[in-house]
Amino acid sequence: MGLTRQLKKKGDLLAILAFVILTAIIFRNYFFKGQVPFPANLLVSFYSPWRHYQWEGYPNGPATKPIGFDNLRSFFPYRKFTLDQLKLGQWPLWNPYNFSGNIHLATYQAAVFYPLNLLYFVLPLIDAWSWLVILQPILAGFFMFLFLRKINLSSRAAFFGALTLAFSGWMLAWSEESLVIEHTALWLPLILYALEKLMAKVSPGRVALLVGATVAMILAGFLQLTIYVLLTVFAWIIFRVRQGKLNDLKSKLALGLSFLVSLLITSAHLWPAIEAYFNSSRRLVDVKFLFDQYLMPPWHLITFLAPDFWGNPGVFNYFQGGFYHEKVIYLGIPALLLALFALLSKRRSQELNFLKWFSLITLALGFVPLGWLLYFSHLPLVSTMMPARIFFLATFGFCALAAFGWDFYSQQNFAEQRWKSLFFASGSIFLLLWLFVFYHKFFLVPDSFATVSLRNLVLPTGFFISTASVIWLFRRQKSFAFLALTALAVLSSIYFANKFLYFSERRFIFPEVAVLTKLKAMAGVNRVWGYAGGCLERNLNAYYGLYSPDGYEALFPQRYGELLHVQETKGQLTGQPSRSDAAIKQAVEADGVLDSWYRQRLLSLLGVKYLAEAKFGEGKNEATEAERFPQEFFQLVWQDEKFRIWEYQQALPRAFLVDEYLVETQKQKIIDHLFDQEFSLAKKIILEEEPGLKIEPQATKKTVEITKYLPNQVELQTESLQPALLFLTDNDYPGWQAQIDGQRAAILRADFTFRAVAVPAGKHQIVFSYRPKAFFWGLRVSFLSLILFIGWLIFVKIKRP
Incomplete structure (x- = not known):
C-alpha cells in the first residue's frame, strides 16, 4: 500500500513537472526575453492616443496581434483599480471613472476575492498578471490528471487527457483573451475529483477540498462558466446517485452542506452581483443576434481537424467572422482520434457512457439547431449568454474521452476494423477539404479558401497522417506509441500557441503620453472624451484616473444605458439598450462635435469639459477646425505636435x-x-x-x-x-x-x-x-461562515485521535 502511494505521488509530481516544462516552453518569451503575456503592443499600435505617437525602434508601431481586447479594456484596469483601493484600505465597491460611475466589486468579473489574486500583493502588477496567465495550463492539467486517475484511468491515459485539456485550442485561445474565464473553468476537474474522494469516504479534509475548490471557482469571476461548472457538477452527482454511490445519509449531508457552505462563504461576492444583475440591462436585451452569429453551423466541425481552415487572427488572415476564440473546438489530431475511438467503443463503463453523452450534448448545444433550445428556453442567465462558450464543457468531455481512448487502445486487442473506419472517415474529410480548396484555386476566382485555407490544411493533414501511422504501425509497441502520440499532441499545441498567443514589451504597458499627462493635470474631477481619431477607448481612461462618460462592462446601471442609447433611437426609449456598452456616440473627422443634438446635450449634462482631438487623420480636410469645434462653444487650451485639447464651455459642473x-x-x-x-x-x-x-x-x-x-x-x-x-x-x-x-x-x-x-x-x-447592503450583509455572512467552517475543521481534527 505504501509503495502504491509512493508511486502515485511520484506520478503526480512527474505530471506536474511535465505541465510546468511545456508551459515554460509556450511562455518562454516571458522567462527568457522579458516580454509579458499582455496585449500592450496592441494598445500602442491600435488605440488612441498611443497610436498617434512614435515609439523608439518602431516607426510604424510594434508588431501586434488583434487578440486580448477584454484583458486590455477590462480585466487589467480592473486589477489595478482593485489593488489601488485595497492598498488604501478601501473596499473597491464603486468605480467612478467609467459610465459616469459604476459598480466595481459587484460586476462579478472584478474577482476581488479570488484567492490567487494574492499574487498582486507580492509581485509587481504585470508580473502577477503574467503568472496568473502562466498558471492556467499548469493548474488545469494537474487537476484534470487527478480527476482522471480517480475514475480509474491509467497514469498514461490520465496524463494524456490532462495534457490535451491544458493545451487544447480552447484553453490556449482563452488564456490570453479573458483572464477570468479560464480561471473559472480550470477548477471543474478538481471539484469532480473532490466529489469522488468525498463519496468514497467522508472526512474533514475532503470536505475542505470540495469547499475550497468550489469557492475558488465562484470567486474566479466569470458567471457563465460558474453556471456551466455547477451544472456539470450536479449532473455528475445525479449520475453517481443513480449508480448507488451516494446512498448513505452521511455522504449526502456532507455533500449538501459543502455546497451550502461554499455559497455562504462567497456571499460577499454573489449577493452584490445578483443585485447588479437586476439593476442592469442584461436581463432585458434580446440576444438573438449573438445566437445568430455564435451558434455554429455543422461545417464548423471541420475545425476539429483543421482549426485555422478559416484563418487565424494571430496572423491577420481570419475571415470567418465573429471572434475566433469564441468558436475554438480544436483538441489536436491525436486526442480527437482517441476520443472518437472511445466514442465508438462498446465497452461497458458507466463513467464512459456519461462522458459520451455529456460531450455530445454540450457540443451539440453550441451548434444549430439544438443550441437554439438555450435561447428559446428563456432560462434566466443561460438564455442571454454567448452560446459558443459551452464548448469548454465539450472540450473537457472530449479530453476525458481521449484518455479512455488511450486505455482502450493500449489495454485491449487492436480493434482493426474500428480504426480503419476512423481513418477512412477522417481521411475522407481531409480529401474533400483538399478538393474544395483546389476547386477554389483552379476553377474559381482565387479567394481566401484558395490561399488561407489551402495553406492551413497542410500541417493538420501531416498531423493526421503521422497520428494514424503511429496508431497503426506501433499497435504492439504501446510505450513508443504513447511517446509518439504525446509528442504529436505537444507539437500541435506549441504550433497553435505560437500562432495565436501574443507577447509584448514591458515599456508599452499603459505608457504615459503627452496628451494623457496634460488631461490628468487639467481635468480634475471633470470628465473627458476623445473626438473621432482621438477617441479614448472605453475603460482605458480608468488606468490613468481620468473620468469618462463611456464604459464597457457586462453589468452597469440600466438607467444610464437607456439614457445614452436614445442617441441611436432619436430620443425614444425602446427597452433594448446596449448589452455591454454605454458611450456618447462617436463622430468622424468630417463631423462637427455638436452636429448631433443628442451628443451636444449629453456632453453638457455629463460634465464633459475636455475633449482630445488628434491633429492628423483620414477626413481632416473635409471640415475646418472651426466647423468641428465652433468657437462659441470650445476653447483651445493645449496642443502638441499630435493632439489638441479643447475645453467645452457648456459642460455643466460635476x-x-x-x-x-x-x-x-x-x-x-x-x-x-x-x-x-x-x-x-x-x-x-x-x-x-x-x-x-x-x-x-x-x-x-x-x-x-x-x-x-x-x-x-x-x-x-x-x-x-x-x-x-x-x-x-x-x-x-x-x-x-x-x-x-x-x-x-x-x-x-x-x-x-x-x-x-x-x-x-x-x-x-x-x-x-x-454602502451597499448587499455587500456588507454578504460580507458578514461570508466572514461568519468561513470562521465557523474553519472552527469546525479544527474541532474535528482535535477531537479525532
Missing part, C-alpha cells in the same frame, strides 16, 4: 445647486424634457418625487465646492440663501447614502439617472457614501 425642478415619473417624458431645446439643463432638474423641502426660484448666489472626491465617498460644501437642490452628475444606484451635516438625507433620482439632495438654506456639508 455638482451645482438649482432652485427649479419639475416632477415626472414617466421615463419617456423625462427623456423628452432632457432633450428639449427649451429645457435648461443648467437651471432646472427633473425629479421623480417631491423633494420634501419647499424650493422656489431665486436670484441669489449659490455655491458648491467638491472638497473630497473618492470612489466610495464624495464630500461637498454648499452655501445658499434659500433652500436648493444639490445636483451631482454621478449615477444613482442602490447603496448610495447622503448626509447633510451628519444627518441622513434622502437621495433623489434626478435627470433620469443621477443624484440630487434637497439642501436647506445656509452653509452645509453634504457627504455621499456608497
Whole structure:
C-alpha cells in the first residue's frame, strides 16, 4: 500500500513537472526575453492616443496581434483599480471613472476575492498578471490528471487527457483573451475529483477540498462558466446517485452542506452581483443576434481537424467572422482520434457512457439547431449568454474521452476494423477539404479558401497522417506509441500557441503620453472624451484616473444605458439598450462635435469639459477646425505636435445647486424634457418625487465646492440663501447614502439617472457614501461562515485521535 502511494505521488509530481516544462516552453518569451503575456503592443499600435505617437525602434508601431481586447479594456484596469483601493484600505465597491460611475466589486468579473489574486500583493502588477496567465495550463492539467486517475484511468491515459485539456485550442485561445474565464473553468476537474474522494469516504479534509475548490471557482469571476461548472457538477452527482454511490445519509449531508457552505462563504461576492444583475440591462436585451452569429453551423466541425481552415487572427488572415476564440473546438489530431475511438467503443463503463453523452450534448448545444433550445428556453442567465462558450464543457468531455481512448487502445486487442473506419472517415474529410480548396484555386476566382485555407490544411493533414501511422504501425509497441502520440499532441499545441498567443514589451504597458499627462493635470474631477481619431477607448481612461462618460462592462446601471442609447433611437426609449456598452456616440473627422443634438446635450449634462482631438487623420480636410469645434462653444487650451485639447464651455459642473425642478415619473417624458431645446439643463432638474423641502426660484448666489472626491465617498460644501437642490452628475444606484451635516438625507433620482439632495438654506456639508447592503450583509455572512467552517475543521481534527 505504501509503495502504491509512493508511486502515485511520484506520478503526480512527474505530471506536474511535465505541465510546468511545456508551459515554460509556450511562455518562454516571458522567462527568457522579458516580454509579458499582455496585449500592450496592441494598445500602442491600435488605440488612441498611443497610436498617434512614435515609439523608439518602431516607426510604424510594434508588431501586434488583434487578440486580448477584454484583458486590455477590462480585466487589467480592473486589477489595478482593485489593488489601488485595497492598498488604501478601501473596499473597491464603486468605480467612478467609467459610465459616469459604476459598480466595481459587484460586476462579478472584478474577482476581488479570488484567492490567487494574492499574487498582486507580492509581485509587481504585470508580473502577477503574467503568472496568473502562466498558471492556467499548469493548474488545469494537474487537476484534470487527478480527476482522471480517480475514475480509474491509467497514469498514461490520465496524463494524456490532462495534457490535451491544458493545451487544447480552447484553453490556449482563452488564456490570453479573458483572464477570468479560464480561471473559472480550470477548477471543474478538481471539484469532480473532490466529489469522488468525498463519496468514497467522508472526512474533514475532503470536505475542505470540495469547499475550497468550489469557492475558488465562484470567486474566479466569470458567471457563465460558474453556471456551466455547477451544472456539470450536479449532473455528475445525479449520475453517481443513480449508480448507488451516494446512498448513505452521511455522504449526502456532507455533500449538501459543502455546497451550502461554499455559497455562504462567497456571499460577499454573489449577493452584490445578483443585485447588479437586476439593476442592469442584461436581463432585458434580446440576444438573438449573438445566437445568430455564435451558434455554429455543422461545417464548423471541420475545425476539429483543421482549426485555422478559416484563418487565424494571430496572423491577420481570419475571415470567418465573429471572434475566433469564441468558436475554438480544436483538441489536436491525436486526442480527437482517441476520443472518437472511445466514442465508438462498446465497452461497458458507466463513467464512459456519461462522458459520451455529456460531450455530445454540450457540443451539440453550441451548434444549430439544438443550441437554439438555450435561447428559446428563456432560462434566466443561460438564455442571454454567448452560446459558443459551452464548448469548454465539450472540450473537457472530449479530453476525458481521449484518455479512455488511450486505455482502450493500449489495454485491449487492436480493434482493426474500428480504426480503419476512423481513418477512412477522417481521411475522407481531409480529401474533400483538399478538393474544395483546389476547386477554389483552379476553377474559381482565387479567394481566401484558395490561399488561407489551402495553406492551413497542410500541417493538420501531416498531423493526421503521422497520428494514424503511429496508431497503426506501433499497435504492439504501446510505450513508443504513447511517446509518439504525446509528442504529436505537444507539437500541435506549441504550433497553435505560437500562432495565436501574443507577447509584448514591458515599456508599452499603459505608457504615459503627452496628451494623457496634460488631461490628468487639467481635468480634475471633470470628465473627458476623445473626438473621432482621438477617441479614448472605453475603460482605458480608468488606468490613468481620468473620468469618462463611456464604459464597457457586462453589468452597469440600466438607467444610464437607456439614457445614452436614445442617441441611436432619436430620443425614444425602446427597452433594448446596449448589452455591454454605454458611450456618447462617436463622430468622424468630417463631423462637427455638436452636429448631433443628442451628443451636444449629453456632453453638457455629463460634465464633459475636455475633449482630445488628434491633429492628423483620414477626413481632416473635409471640415475646418472651426466647423468641428465652433468657437462659441470650445476653447483651445493645449496642443502638441499630435493632439489638441479643447475645453467645452457648456459642460455643466460635476455638482451645482438649482432652485427649479419639475416632477415626472414617466421615463419617456423625462427623456423628452432632457432633450428639449427649451429645457435648461443648467437651471432646472427633473425629479421623480417631491423633494420634501419647499424650493422656489431665486436670484441669489449659490455655491458648491467638491472638497473630497473618492470612489466610495464624495464630500461637498454648499452655501445658499434659500433652500436648493444639490445636483451631482454621478449615477444613482442602490447603496448610495447622503448626509447633510451628519444627518441622513434622502437621495433623489434626478435627470433620469443621477443624484440630487434637497439642501436647506445656509452653509452645509453634504457627504455621499456608497454602502451597499448587499455587500456588507454578504460580507458578514461570508466572514461568519468561513470562521465557523474553519472552527469546525479544527474541532474535528482535535477531537479525532
